[in-house]
Amino acid sequence: xxxxxxxxxxxxxxTGKKLTVTCSQNMNHEYMxxxxxxxGLGLRQxxxxxxxxxxxxxxxxxxxxxSRKEKRNFPLILESPxxxxxxxxxxxxxxxxxxxNVLTFGAGSRLTVL
Amino acid sequence: xxKTTQPTSMDCAEGxxxxxxxxxxxxxxxxxxYWYRQIHSQGPQYIIHGLKNNETNEMASLIITxxxxxxxxxxxxxxLRDTAVYYCIVRPPVNSGGSNYKLTFGKGTLLTVNP
Numbered sequence: 001x002x003x004x005x006x007x008x009x010x011x012x013x014x015t016g017k018k019l020t021v022t023c024s025q026n027m028n029h030e031y032m033x034x035x036x037x038x039x040g041l042g043l044r045q046x047x048x049x050x051x052x053x054x055x056x057x058x059x060x061x062x063x064x065x066x067s068r069k070e071k072r073n074f075p076l077i078l079e080s081p082x083x084x085x086x087x088x089x090x091x092x093x094x095x096x097x098x099x100x101n102v103l104t105f106g107a108g109s110r111l112t113v114l
Numbered sequence: 115x116x117k118t119t120q121p122t123s124m125d126c127a128e129g130x131x132x133x134x135x136x137x138x139x140x141x142x143x144x145x146x147x148y149w150y151r152q153i154h155s156q157g158p159q160y161i162i163h164g165l166k167n168n169e170t171n172e173m174a175s176l177i178i179t180x181x182x183x184x185x186x187x188x189x190x191x192x193x194l195r196d197t198a199v200y201y202c203i204v205r206p207p208v209n210s211g212g213s214n215y216k217l218t219f220g221k222g223t224l225l226t227v228n229p
Contacts, residue, residue, distance in 0.1 A: 004157075033216075042219050042220065042221065043158070043219040045214075045216050048214055048216070050214075056214070058214075058216065059216075088155060090157050090158070092157070092158075094208070096208060098208070099207050099208055099209065100146075100163060100207070100208065101146070101148060101163070101203075101205050101207070101208050101215055101217060102148075102160045102163070103150075103158070103160065103217060104160070105157030105158050105159070106157050107156060107157050108155060108156065108157050110155075
């Protein structure tokens with residue numbers, strides 16, 4: 001089944017403890033992206049990647065890092081999490097060649113930073 | 115990017131058609147209309163998209179007015195599982211170049227399907 005898989009789905013952590021949210025897709029998509037969703041603010045893009053080793057900032061990149069060493073994986077790294085990064089995170093991928101802006105989203109990762 | 119306007123919320127009876135409107139009066143000639151939905155706290159799900167002709171797939175139909183300033187998403191036989199926030203988004207086609215073509219999800223329409 002074509003899908004985007006995120007892990008962990010739920011995580012409670014403490015301020016300053018580095019964590020990584022993994023994202024993997026099995027559709028051979030070039031484009032991948034991370035969003036966060038907060039009440040009243042909607043979905044905001046954190047980082048995106050056009051292909052392997054090509055990443056760029058979205059609208060809210062502060063406090064996050066990403067890497068794209070393989071086509072299928074696009075992990076989101078919080079080096080020193082803070083409470084304002086408590087949010088619902090979504091990874092998404094898109095087939096760049098199709099011409100259609102059809103994103104496939106993961107199920108989401110709910111992160112709480114105490 | 116063209117701005118879209120959707121009602122905040124709508125109700126629909128189970129088994130009836132749900133018609134969700136969207137206004138996009140500033141749409142450009144090459145911009146597509148996309149519809150996504152998000153069931154509570156799940157990842158957004160692509161539904162359908164179109165340029166000027168009406169489109170239909172296994173999930174829904176999309177009716178775009180001739181002047182392309184508005185569109186309607188139709189769920190022909192709504193079920194309780196169709197309760198979700200529905201987003202109408204207008205974007206140009208993704209080309210093979212190096213652009214983000216970020217999707218901007220506004221507030222959408224909360225569709226509640228009632229038994």
